[in-house]
Amino acid sequence: MLEEFLSQLREQVSTNMRICIGDSNLIENAMAYSALSKGKMIRAGLVLASGKINKNISHASLISLASSIELMHTYSLIHDDLPSMDDDDYRRGKKSCHIKYGEANAILAGDALQTLSYEIICNDDDLSSDEKVTAIKLMANACGKNGMVYGQFLDIESESKLINEETVKNIHSLKTGKLIECSVMLGQIGGMDKEKIKELRVFGKKIGLAFQIIDDILEITSDKETLGKSTNSDLKNDKSTYATVVGVDAAIKKSNELSKSAISNLDSIKSKDVDLLIELAKYISYREK
Numbered sequence: 001m002l003e004e005f006l007s008q009l010r011e012q013v014s015t016n017m018r019i020c021i022g023d024s025n026l027i028e029n030a031m032a033y034s035a036l037s038k039g040k041m042i043r044a045g046l047v048l049a050s051g052k053i054n055k056n057i058s059h060a061s062l063i064s065l066a067s068s069i070e071l072m073h074t075y076s077l078i079h080d081d082l083p084s085m086d087d088d089d090y091r092r093g094k095k096s097c098h099i100k101y102g103e104a105n106a107i108l109a110g111d112a113l114q115t116l117s118y119e120i121i122c123n124d125d126d127l128s129s130d131e132k133v134t135a136i137k138l139m140a141n142a143c144g145k146n147g148m149v150y151g152q153f154l155d156i157e158s159e160s161k162l163i164n165e166e167t168v169k170n171i172h173s174l175k176t177g178k179l180i181e182c183s184v185m186l187g188q189i190g191g192m193d194k195e196k197i198k199e200l201r202v203f204g205k206k207i208g209l210a211f212q213i214i215d216d217i218l219e220i221t222s223d224k225e226t227l228g229k230s231t232n233s234d235l236k237n238d239k240s241t242y243a244t245v246v247g248v249d250a251a252i253k254k255s256n257e258l259s260k261s262a263i264s265n266l267d268s269i270k271s272k273d274v275d276l277l278i279e280l281a282k283y284i285s286y287r288e289k
Contacts (some may be wrong), residue, residue, distance in 0.1 A: 001275070001276070001279065002276070002280070002283060005045070005048075005049075005276060006039055006040075006041065006183065008046055008050055009041060009045055009066070010041050010042055010044075012063050012157075013041060013044045013063060013066050013067050013070060014036055016063055016064070016067045017032075017035050017036060017067050017070065017071060018032065018036060019226075020065075020067065020071075020116060020119075020147070021035060021036075021116065023174025026101070026105065027105060027108055027109055027112055028106050028112075029101075030067075030097055030101040030106065030108075031109045031111035031112055031113050031116075031197075033097060033100060033101070033109075034074050034077065034078050034091070034097045034113075035070065035071055035074045035093060035113060037091070037092040037093070037234065037266045038092055038093060038228075039074075039092055040178045040212070040287075040289075041066075041070060041162065042068045042172045042180070042183075042283075042284065043066075043070060043073055043179060043180060043183040044066035044067070044069060044070050044183070044186065045066075045276075046180065046183035046184050046185050046204070046207075046280060046282055047062055047065050047066040047069060047184075047186045048062050048066055048187065049187065049263045049273075049276035049277045049280055050183070050185075050186070050188055050200060051065075051186075051187035051188075052187075052271075052273035052275065052276060053187075053196075053269060053271040053273045053274055053277075054123030054188050054189075054190065054191045055108070056186055056187075056190035056191055057126075057127075057187070057189055057190045057191075058096040058126040060124075060125075060126055061124050061126045061127050061189070062187065063226055064120050064123075064124045064127075065119065065121065065124075065135060065186045065187070066186075067117075068117040068118070068120045068121050068135075068139065068181065068186075069117070069139070069182065069183050069186060070112075070116040071113045071116055071117040071120070072113070072139060072179065073179060074110075074113050074147055075110040075111070075113035075114040075117070076110075076143070076152075076179075077091060077092075078096070078097045078098070078106050078107075078109060078110035078113070079107070079110045079115050079152075081096040081097065081098060082098055082103060082106065082107070083098070083103065085156070088229065089127075090187065090190070090228075090229050091228070091229050091230065092228045093228035093229075094228075097109055097110070100154050100159060109193070114143075117139065117204060118139065120135055121135045121136055121139070122136075124258045125203055126154070127189065127190075128190075131149070131189050131190055132253065134189055135186060135189055136231045138182050138186060138267065139186075141178075142178040142179045142182035143178075143179060143182075143183075146174075147174055147178040147179070148174065148175055148176075148179055150174055150179060151171055151173070151175025151176070151178070152175055154170070154174065154175075155171050155175055155239065158171065158239065158240060159238050159239055160238045161240065162263060163245065164243050164245065165242070167244055168240060168241065168242050168245050169209065172208075172212040172213065172242065173205070173208065173209055174209060175212070176208060176209075176212040176215070177205060177208025177209050177211070177212065178208065179208070180204060180207060180208035180211055181201065181204030181205050181223065182204075183204070184200050184201070184203060184204035184207075184277075185197070185200070185201060187200075187202060188200060194249055195268070196268075196269055197270055198265035199265045199266065200266075200269075202262075202265050203262045203263075203265040203266060203277070203281070206258045206261055206262035206265070207248040207257070207258065207259065207262045207281050207284050207285075209279070210254075210255045210258040210259050210262070210284055210285050211284045212242070212279075213243070213251050213254055213258070214240045214255050214285060214287060216241035216243040216244070216251060217242075217243045217248055217251050217252060217255070218246060218288070218289065219241065219243070220243050220244075221248065222288070222289065226288065226289050227289050228231065228289065229274075236257055242254070256285055258285070259281050259282060259284065259286075261280050263278050263281050263282075268280060
């Protein structure tokens with residue numbers, strides 16, 4: 001069920017992103033190079049899976065929101081890979097954007113993807129003005145100075161320092177977790193059940209942290225060909241990760257606990273469509289890439 005769902009999702013979201021990005025100049029080519037490369041699209045999947053239990057949003061709007069969050073995520077990857085950040089030259093199975101198009105053009109492509117993610121929401125015909133504002137606010141809060149950007153700052157600041165588990169957890173929750181939580185919340189745009197939305201927000205927080213913990217583990221235990229990206233980045237940058245702070249076995253246990261706890265938050269949601277969220281939560285904690 002999950003593989004079929006993700007396959008259909010990738011096709012629809014990729015088609016929409018291709019149309020929105022265009023193909024008229026080098027910056028659009030650089031945007032498409034990174035955004036349309038083969039990714040997991042977990043964030044887009046969470047938007048659609050959450051939206052399936054929300055009867056107040058159209059499928060077209062869910063595709064728009066899923067495209068928006070994937071573009072935002074891709075912008076963050078392009079910038080993370082830059083020499084001044086994590087300095088990685090390999091992403092999603094091919095050369096990083098700055099290696100392919102040059103550092104300046106990669107920065108501009110990332111900037112353009114970020115702004116396009118908001119533009120897509122503004123252009124959605126099925127969302128009301130208030131719903132568009134809600135969606136944009138969710139994205140901005142997840143990605144700005146109180147979310148992903150600040151998390152990246154703390155991540156860089158922690159290089160070559162001994163930090164504890166709570167500090168790593170905070171960095172992960174900001175740098176990665178907030179955008180994953182946002183993905184779940186975007187699927188609830190227009191939703192009226194406040195208790196359901198509350199449980200889904202907690203669900204999103206937990207799987208967001210679980211996702212990054214698994215990334216830390218795979219950085220140590222997997223290889224470049226499997227992951228489609230460099231596996232020595234944290235070691236090269238002398239970063240403390242969840243796996244290095246508590247150990248791989250303890251990190252695996254923590255991720256599994258978070259996934260199970262997140263799924264328990266869905267118990268109160270009475271919908272036959274909740275199964276996809278459960279499958280995504282399991283996939284996040286047991287994936288191999």
